[in-house]
Amino acid sequence: MLDANLKNQLQAYLGKLVHPIELIASLDDSPKALELRELLLDIASLSPKVSLREDGSASRRPSFSVARQGQAPRIHFAAIPLGHEFTTLVLALLQVGGHPPRIDADLIVQIRQLPGGMRFETFISLSCHNCPDVVQALNLIAVLNPGFESTMVDGALFQDEVERRQVMAVPMVFCDSQDEAFCQGRTSLEEILAKLDVGADARAAGKLDAMAPFDVLVVGGGPAGAAAAIYAARKGIRTGVVAERFGGQVLDTLAIENLISVTHTEGPKLAVALEQHVKEYEVDIMNLQRAEKLVPAGADGLAQVRLANGATLKSRSVILATGARWREMNVPGEQEYRGRGVAYCPHCDGPLFKGKRVAVIGGGNSGVEAAIDLAGVVSHVTLIEFDAQLRADSVLQNKLKSLPNVDIITSALTSEVQGDGSKVTGLIYKDRTSDAMHKLALDGIFVQIGLLPNTDWLKGSVALSPRGEIEVDARGQTSLPGIFAAGDATTVPYKQIVIAMGEGAKASLSAFDHLIRSSVPEAPAAERRVA
Known part of the structure; x- marks a missing residue:
């Protein structure tokens, strides 16, 4: 089932297991069950800390569970998790086996404090590049909090369930066998926690409101926003990024083959790389926050960005990099059947x-x-x-x-x-x-x-084109002093990742130039006449 290269990689990963784990298989006589059994045997052969037993009692067959020795399983796969989901399988093995997850400590605390008592089922397709993140997030919650269970279901393997539950878009997550979806589409761990943790939004708003003013505040976390943040932070000035979802539309892009010097990558991988690069610098990243209003700078020289949760961020300059979204048909029935065909x-x-x-x-x-x-x-x-x-x-x-x-x-x-x-x-x-x-x-x-710029919230604040794009000059300056813009939300032609990155860098350099010039006191009138 696994080729020699994959076996070598997986064996190295399994060497990081802290506790013994077992794979519990629920099989039948189908060809897919034979494939799954071969995969599980391969995995068990690679580490003495992995065992396999085939007496599972799951109703979905073929399927298997991953559990720490002596504990009830909380992570289940009704699938043969290869392709995009192989990483999901590896992470499940490692995390159940005690290898620490690579997430912020405060998120671990938040997960462990959830009340629990919920069982999630995520319907996926193995060709979906958005599904792994959702499954991995729910698996991690189940690993860290014994009150949760997570099951991944391959829709192609269980077509009868897909038909019965009207699953027509993936990933689609159901909770406790309810017919109404808990969430649908690409959803991050933070977004899931926001739905599970009542009061989290209010706590976040309080923290954001208390933040000191920034020198540069970037609104948007796509390629333009990431480039702007990096260029600003490298100048040694106080920089923040506020984004509805870090990565932006790149998260929804599959193959990327025209990013110069990178012959091939995928959108989610590039989004992770962008965030990791930004985190190399002292940048405050405020994810899952939707901007709702831009207020120009007043007498204090600080512009304001008001967020949907009620918080207000202040900054000496702002770079708008909110990107674009898929254009909809806007015809009767489209919204009613979104996700249902x-x-x-x-x-x-x-x-x-x-x-x-x-x-x-x-x-x-x-x-x-x-x-x-x-x-x-x-x-x-x-x-x-x-x-x-x-x-x-x-x-x-x-x-x-x-x-x-x-x-x-x-x-x-x-x-x-x-x-x-x-x-x-x-x-x-x-x-x-x-x-x-x-x-x-x-x-x-x-x-x-095609695309629509994410600029509805800017109407009445900065000049927009008839297409709703932010009007910018050659320096990325908008119609408001100290407010710059970059990327797919602007009038710059050719909406491409590499262009957005360059425009983000340019807007950041322009913002820095603006800060330098605006910090120099104006010369007295007499001196200006002499000059």
């Missing part, structure tokens, strides 16, 4: 539509790439483009047109998402050349129509 990540949710009919909305590069990827999983893809022709690169168009299970409809305006109350059943579009209305029977709709 309407999806925005083909890599994450595509496997849930195996053998079904789906549509992709958008004929740019992202839309055509999504259609190509989905065509290898689903029974049929219909790509719908508003314009009279596709806008994707010709090489992508040629590939798409060569696929036998793809239809392309141009000059089409998607008008409505239809469903049966629980899931998508189709969509209605208008032929823009004839105004005729058409209906497509579908199981899923993947929206790939």
Whole structure:
């Protein structure tokens, strides 16, 4: 099951086990059970501190649990956790075996103080790059607090449950077998704790309110925000980053192959690297905090950023790097069926539509790439483009047109998402050349129509373009003195990671220049006349 390279790596990791652990398998006679048994045997053979027994009583088969010797298991896998989830398996083995987790000490205390008594089930797909973080967070809670259990369920392996519970987007977390999802989509450990720990938000607001003013406050934690924070901190000035989620849209990006000097990486990995780089400097990172209002500097020379939790941060200069989000269709039914057939990540949710009919909305590069990827999983893809022709690169168009299970409809305006109350059943579009209305029977709709800047909260404070982008000059200066901006939220063309990083650095240097010049007292009038 595991190749020699993986075995060598895993054996080195298992050498860090402090306590013996056991793998408890619940198997049947299926081919997948044979695969799982082979994987578990491989793992058990790599360390004398790992044992395997096959007398598990779990109702899901094949599945297995990980437990410390002599303790009841609290971490369960109804899956063969390879691919994106192999790291999840390794971390579970290490953490159950006593290897300390690499998280802040205050988070460990917070987890251990939770009341517990909850069992989480996370439905995933092995191709999803957002799922591992959610499963790893819930597993860690179960390791540190005996009042919790965490089960990972591979939707492709347990299709009957996927159908019964209407799982049409991953990761999707259920709690205590309830039908309503506890959370859905990429969710960090801190976000989960915020939902579990009543009063955490108020405590955080009090701490933020008490913070001393910054020299540079960066709003946003994507590539632009991270670069701005690093460049500011390297100047030795007091720097803070406040972000709704550190990493920004990069977290939702799979393959990245155009970041110069990095031949290939994935969005979540890059997001972790960005945060780790920022943490190399004395930067206050305030994650999971949504900015709601920007107040220009008053007589005290301090601008204010008011947060959704009621706290207010003050700074001598501000860099706005709030990025962008997926553009929505804004048609009837889209919000009602979001996560129930309407999806925005083909890599994450595509496997849930195996053998079904789906549509992709958008004929740019992202839309055509999504259609190509989905065509290898689903029974049929219909790509719908508003314009009279596709806008994707010709090489992508040629590939798409060569696929036998793809239809392309141009000059089409998607008008409505239809469903049966629980899931998508189709969509209605208008032929823009004839105004005729058409209906497509579908199981899923993947929206790939570009980005919207995250600037709604800035209306009335800084100048915005008709598209809602922050207007900046060549130095990243906005319409307000001391307020700079960078990245996908601005009018700078070409929304690319490498461009956002450069713009973040530039905005930070401009902010530092502004601080130097504004700290120099103005010369008396007589001296100015002589000069």
